[in-house]
Amino acid sequence: xxxxxxxxxxxxxxxxxRLENRYYKKSARSAISKLRxxxxxxxxxxxxxxxxxxxxRLAKRNTWHANKASNLKSSLTKHVKxxx
Numbered sequence: 001x002x003x004x005x006x007x008x009x010x011x012x013x014x015x016x017x018r019l020e021n022r023y024y025k026k027s028a029r030s031a032i033s034k035l036r037x038x039x040x041x042x043x044x045x046x047x048x049x050x051x052x053x054x055x056x057r058l059a060k061r062n063t064w065h066a067n068k069a070s071n072l073k074s075s076l077t078k079h080v081k082x083x084x
Contacts, residue, residue: 021063028054035076041083048080 002008031051038044052073059069 024054024058025063028058032072032076036079039083041080044080044083048076051076 002011028051031047031054035044035047035051038047055064055069055072058064059066
């Protein structure tokens with residue numbers, strides 16, 4: 001248990017940040033799976049930039065590793081190109 005005022009504040013901040021990270025990660029994962037299930041080429045190509053933006057945002061905030069983000073973007077782009 002934290003005894004210092006700053007440690008208690010840090011615990012509160014970490015809890016808030018954890019919830020935010022969970023939300024953004026989950027929404028990105030849902031968008032990725034939605035994109036992978038798409039069959040229509042034009043629909044997938046219009047949705048791809050939105051998903052890439054979500055991935056980039058997670059990488060910029062160090063929620064996801066930069067290499068993971070890069071690998072995801074690459075595989076999703078390949079998937080969309082294969083639909084066309």
